[in-house]
Amino acid sequence: xxxxxxxxxALGAGEFEVHYQPIINIETRRKVAMExxxxxxxxxxxxxxxxxxxxxxxxxGLINALGEWVLQQACRDxxxxxxxxxxxxxxxxxxxxxxxxxxxxxxxLAETRLPAKRLELEIxxxxxxxxxxxxxxxxxxxxxxxxxxxxDDFGIGYSSLTYLRTFPFxxxxxxxxxxxxxxxxxxxxxxxxxxxxxxxxxxxxxxxEGVETEQQFDLLRAAGCTQAQGYLFGRPCPVAELxxxxxxxxxxxxxxxxxxxxxxxVMLVRTSFSLVVPIQDTVSSLFYGRLFAIAPNLRRxxxxxxxxxxxxxxxxxxxCVGRLHDFPALAPVVRxxxxxxxxxxxxxxxxxxxxxxxxxxxxKGLGDxxxxxxxxxxxxxxxxxxxxMQAGAEEIETERAVS
Ligand code: C2E
Ligand code: MG
Ligand code: MG
Numbered sequence: 001x002x003x004x005x006x007x008x009x010a011l012g013a014g015e016f017e018v019h020y021q022p023i024i025n026i027e028t029r030r031k032v033a034m035e036x037x038x039x040x041x042x043x044x045x046x047x048x049x050x051x052x053x054x055x056x057x058x059x060x061g062l063i064n065a066l067g068e069w070v071l072q073q074a075c076r077d078x079x080x081x082x083x084x085x086x087x088x089x090x091x092x093x094x095x096x097x098x099x100x101x102x103x104x105x106x107x108x109l110a111e112t113r114l115p116a117k118r119l120e121l122e123i124x125x126x127x128x129x130x131x132x133x134x135x136x137x138x139x140x141x142x143x144x145x146x147x148x149x150x151x152d153d154f155g156i157g158y159s160s161l162t163y164l165r166t167f168p169f170x171x172x173x174x175x176x177x178x179x180x181x182x183x184x185x186x187x188x189x190x191x192x193x194x195x196x197x198x199x200x201x202x203x204x205x206x207x208x209e210g211v212e213t214e215q216q217f218d219l220l221r222a223a224g225c226t227q228a229q230g231y232l233f234g235r236p237c238p239v240a241e242l243x244x245x246x247x248x249x250x251x252x253x254x255x256x257x258x259x260x261x262x263x264x265x266v267m268l269v270r271t272s273f274s275l276v277v278p279i280q281d282t283v284s285s286l287f288y289g290r291l292f293a294i295a296p297n298l299r300r301x302x303x304x305x306x307x308x309x310x311x312x313x314x315x316x317x318x319x320c321v322g323r324l325h326d327f328p329a330l331a332p333v334v335r336x337x338x339x340x341x342x343x344x345x346x347x348x349x350x351x352x353x354x355x356x357x358x359x360x361x362x363x364k365g366l367g368d369x370x371x372x373x374x375x376x377x378x379x380x381x382x383x384x385x386x387x388x389m390q391a392g393a394e395e396i397e398t399e400r401a402v403s
Pocket of ligand 2: 035090122152
């Protein structure tokens with residue numbers, strides 16, 4: 001009861017704070033969004049986490065005023081961030097009892113001048129458990145504003161696939177419990193893979209929550225998840241401490257050893273590539289189409305007519321794949337290629353876009369044959385080739401700097 005009394009005047013007393021945690025794109029490791037997570041700085045008990053007071057705020061109805069305040073604060077903060085970074089705000093099912101929720105969001109967007117497409121609202125499936133029709137109506141009105149809607153904590157609770165049918169979610173957030181056990185439990189890895197595939201088929205972004213280790217991250221990338229969030233990339237922190245800088249570097253040492261190709265990797269890449277050869281025109285068209293869609297600034301590095309380029313791409317892939325079994329012999333050739341690419345204007349950050357487009361094209365081309373294992377093998381091969389190319393690029397850049 002004491003906490004309840006304190007909670008009643010906490011909002012007026014300015015005791016709440018919004019902290020933010022980065023969400024990154026798995027291919028580029030760049031920050032694409034920040035999730036707003038509320039904190040209560042209690043004068044006696046110190047910083048209290050939401051799990052301890054949100055249920056109380058929901059019971060007492062205080063969540064309505066608190067939720068509105070968080071939304072205002074988050075939109076105001078986000079309006080000062082780089083345009084490419086969105087903000088994600090959690091909504092309680094209780095807030096859906098306010099039939100004017102969409103009106104409230106629209107007013108806040110207007111007041112803070114945040115474009116609707118930079119706001120994402122996270123709901124849990126409990127919103128769809130009761131008053132389903134009314135709540136789906138509210139969700140549609142929110143989406144009509146241009147705001148995106150994410151389904152949070154996916155996989156725990158009822159997780160009925162019906163939810164994905166009743167509302168066109170923009171994003172699924174895979175619950176932390178599956179991600180944290182991925183390296184030890186094949187069942188969790190299989191579930192995460194299946195959800196990532198589901199997301200791809202339905203054209204829904206998948207975000208893995210609670211990523212704490214590089215090992216988990218590698219598995220998520222192989223599974224084909226789109227985004228990741230977790231302590232590995234940053235803990236929730238006050239707005240003043242946010243850092244929007246470049247991609248988050250890989251931390252683990254000894255990557256080379258980890259990524260050494262096994263005979264099985266070589267076999268998987270070879271057999272899958274042999275299936276690409278007969279449909280190489282389709283796959284290379286898919287590749288360039290995707291590449292220029294995700295990195296439009298790369299278009300000008302290529303000649304107008306891409307036909308010749310498609311042939312070159314296949315030739316390079318084919319000669320690399322053919323010599324993978326003897327990587328030490330292949331490496332100098334690839335380094336040389338990397339050095340030549342500097343002359344064409346290739347930059348370090350382009351490698352992530354190329355990886356993204358390549359995996360996408362292979363998957364579209366090979367369909368079900370592009371399994372988790374095949375994808376992992378391609379990722380390993382690509383990382384090795386890209387590292388060799390970058391080493392070649394650096395050599396030539398240092399040489400030029402010296403001369
Ligand atoms: P959520 O929306 O699923 O948020 C993710 C939670 O996981 C956050 O906990 C975050 O700090 C934690 N987390 C993130 N990465 C990691 C990790 O790598 N390892 C571990 N162990 N934990 C990680 P937090 O901030 O305590 O929030 C808990 C829940 O409270 C949130 O879960 C959300 O459902 C709710 N919540 C937070 N802010 C609000 C709000 O403004 N409104 C409403 N309605 N609910 C909120
Ligand atoms: Mg959330
Ligand atoms: Mg969650």
